[in-house]
Amino acid sequence: MRINFMVHGKNQHFVPQFYFRNFSSDGTTICLFNLKNKRFIYNANIKGQCSDDYFYSRDTSIETVFSSLEGSTREIISKIIEKESLSEVNEEQKQHLKSNILLQHGRTQYARESEEEMANALLNYIVPQELKGARIESTLRDSVLISMLSGPLLSDLKIVLLENKTQTEFIFSDNPVVFYNSFFNDKVPHGTQGFASTGLQIYFPLSPRFALLIFDEDFYEISQSEKITILKDSDIQRLNGLQIIFCNEHIYFGNPKMQGKVLEKYKQIKSKRPGQKTINQVVGSRANEDGTHSELWHSSSPKIKYNLENLTFLKHKKTDSPYGMRNLELVEFHYKFLNAFDKGKIKSEEDMGDFFKSLKNRRTEFSQ
Numbered sequence: 001m002r003i004n005f006m007v008h009g010k011n012q013h014f015v016p017q018f019y020f021r022n023f024s025s026d027g028t029t030i031c032l033f034n035l036k037n038k039r040f041i042y043n044a045n046i047k048g049q050c051s052d053d054y055f056y057s058r059d060t061s062i063e064t065v066f067s068s069l070e071g072s073t074r075e076i077i078s079k080i081i082e083k084e085s086l087s088e089v090n091e092e093q094k095q096h097l098k099s100n101i102l103l104q105h106g107r108t109q110y111a112r113e114s115e116e117e118m119a120n121a122l123l124n125y126i127v128p129q130e131l132k133g134a135r136i137e138s139t140l141r142d143s144v145l146i147s148m149l150s151g152p153l154l155s156d157l158k159i160v161l162l163e164n165k166t167q168t169e170f171i172f173s174d175n176p177v178v179f180y181n182s183f184f185n186d187k188v189p190h191g192t193q194g195f196a197s198t199g200l201q202i203y204f205p206l207s208p209r210f211a212l213l214i215f216d217e218d219f220y221e222i223s224q225s226e227k228i229t230i231l232k233d234s235d236i237q238r239l240n241g242l243q244i245i246f247c248n249e250h251i252y253f254g255n256p257k258m259q260g261k262v263l264e265k266y267k268q269i270k271s272k273r274p275g276q277k278t279i280n281q282v283v284g285s286r287a288n289e290d291g292t293h294s295e296l297w298h299s300s301s302p303k304i305k306y307n308l309e310n311l312t313f314l315k316h317k318k319t320d321s322p323y324g325m326r327n328l329e330l331v332e333f334h335y336k337f338l339n340a341f342d343k344g345k346i347k348s349e350e351d352m353g354d355f356f357k358s359l360k361n362r363r364t365e366f367s368q
Helices: 017-021 069-083 091-106 109-126 141-149 233-245 256-272 328-342 349-367
Strands: 011-013 029-034 039-045 051-053 158-164 178-180 201-205 210-215 220-222 227-230 250-253 279-287 293-300 314-316
Touching (some): 017 069, 039 256, 069 091, 091 141, 091 158, 091 201, 109 141, 109 279, 109 293, 141 328, 178 233, 201 233, 233 256, 250 256
Parallel strands (some): 158 227
Antiparallel strands (some): 011 051, 201 210, 220 314, 279 293
């Protein structure tokens, strides 16, 4: 199967330029806030944002993500913004959008540093003392493939459009796809943001006026079905806070007048930003019959204490359901999907579409 990261030269972007233009007032520049230097820059050139020389590879024909996803996703997002609705986006397009949102989640500098943290934590734990200090550098290949091929795991989540009708605009960061889980965040000791986790929430701004919310309907209820109109400034500020917490270096916004609100929110929640991107530890061990012992190594996102329960449009349902995997049948399907990919049975987007249709048919059979 041919995979193409849309890499056409030396300067390779990990957040697409078309996405920046959705927030830009002139289509070529954007406002940014650098968290490290506490510095605002206005009219920053979009071409130079969220990019680096050969960020993915020096091979400009690099084959690492499904071909044409970025272009078709741009069309879907443009349609949503233009029509101010999800009504003209069919189920296949919604699944395509979810898959590309996962791709975006796995292709950033934040994802690269997370992957390196996990790999080096394990390396430093298992290697002999004399090799301490050796370091693994991520190519993002694993993160991208895991994210991209995990699209089917989100097919059971509901997707809604958030329309912002306040005086505060949506902002975004260099890590714009935010995973959270307000239902279980305080109920379990470890990370709760796995792709198949119960209670999962995904927030993704599309423009100053619109954002997507993808969530587990078994644990949250919303005020409207397909499009939620947000009238409270505090709701937007709370969602913008997620971008600040999970930002790597830069916060972006289109209107220079947002500077004051961005700085105010940053000062309020800067202490909640994690000092490390992953938590890596041994969580269990056992003795083997041959005298050796085995250990279970666990990596997860750090716990972030951030209250989303006061959002006016999203409420926690009253349920005693435990934390775990949302849908075991879906996880089984995903395993088969990965197996088919590894064996070369999925060689095109058409093949992937056939798998999604197969999944939909199976879910219909299970529900009957």
